[in-house]
Amino acid sequence: xxxxxxxxxxxxxxxxxxxxxxxxxxxxxxxxxxxxxxxxxxxxxxxxxxxxxxxxxxxxxxxxxxxxxxxxxxxxxxxxxxxxxxxxxxxxxxxxxxxxxxxxxxxxxxxxxxxxxxxxxxxxxxxxxxxxxxxxxxxxxxxxxxxxxxxxxxxxxxxxxxxxxxxxxxxxxxxxxxxxxxxxxxxxxxxxxx
Numbered sequence: 001x002x003x004x005x006x007x008x009x010x011x012x013x014x015x016x017x018x019x020x021x022x023x024x025x026x027x028x029x030x031x032x033x034x035x036x037x038x039x040x041x042x043x044x045x046x047x048x049x050x051x052x053x054x055x056x057x058x059x060x061x062x063x064x065x066x067x068x069x070x071x072x073x074x075x076x077x078x079x080x081x082x083x084x085x086x087x088x089x090x091x092x093x094x095x096x097x098x099x100x101x102x103x104x105x106x107x108x109x110x111x112x113x114x115x116x117x118x119x120x121x122x123x124x125x126x127x128x129x130x131x132x133x134x135x136x137x138x139x140x141x142x143x144x145x146x147x148x149x150x151x152x153x154x155x156x157x158x159x160x161x162x163x164x165x166x167x168x169x170x171x172x173x174x175x176x177x178x179x180x181x182x183x184x185x186x187x188x189x190x191x192x193x194x
Contacts (some may be wrong), residue, residue: 002105002127003049005110005117006041007144008164010134015113016139025142026135029162033065036132037160045069046106047099052079059070069109072099074116092119114145121150126171128155135163167181 008024011017017026024030033039048066052075058065059081073082076090084089087102089095099108110120129152131144146152151172158166 001100001105001107002109003110003120003125004045004128004130005112005120005126006130006132007113007117008036008040008132008134009144010136010138010141012139013140013143015144018137018140020141022099022111023131023134023136023138026138027136027162027164029164030182035181036164038167039048041130042069042109044107045109046104047072047108048111049074049095049099049108049120050111051075051119054112054116055079070081070102073081074119092123096120096125098124112143118145118147121171129169129171131169132160132166133165133167137174 007015008022008027010023014023021112024036029035032165045161048069049072052073055071055073055075056079059079064083071083072095073086073088074090074092074095075088078088082088087095087098087167089098103132110117110126114192117126129146129150152169152174154171155168157168160166
């Protein structure tokens with residue numbers, strides 16, 4: 001199991017539009033659930049892990065965005081209309097334990113913005129940061145913010161249809177050990193509850 005954050009980013013560094021939508025939605029080549037390599041990415045995933053801000057719009061969506069994934073949401077309260085199968089918790093470490101206990105060996109899609117990604121990176125639970133760089137300029141929105149000491153190591157890159165580029169970074173092992181503060185540390189994504 002790997003915890004993999006995947007997000008889109010405009011050529012000028014914005015992960016959201018000025019209106020707060022994911023930058024991907026401003027790309028003329030965007031097709032929900034189809035474009036920018038998302039189908040291929042999700043093939044190896046069995047769970048989605050996200051913050052409440054990312055989760056809330058799904059409750060009013062015409063189609064459930066994660067039909068084949070177990071969903072885990074970090075939030076202080078369980079929103080009304082949340083499906084019974086969705087696991088919620090307000091403590092990121094406890095939610096991570098629940099996710100690991102339910103995992104059957106597939107990867108985890110860490111969905112959300114920089115704050116959610118940083119929360120789990122700080123726990124040593126981020127294995128990869130995958131960016132889809134879009135051929136658009138937004139001029140405003142939320143910027144991607146990654147701590148300079150995160151220790152990202154380029155794993156691979158590839159061009160996607162529509163002109164975007166996928167760049168995959170592994171989170172350096174030394175960074176994950178430092179985040180955990182333990183020399184005998186096992187990545188949080190690899191530990192089982194106990």
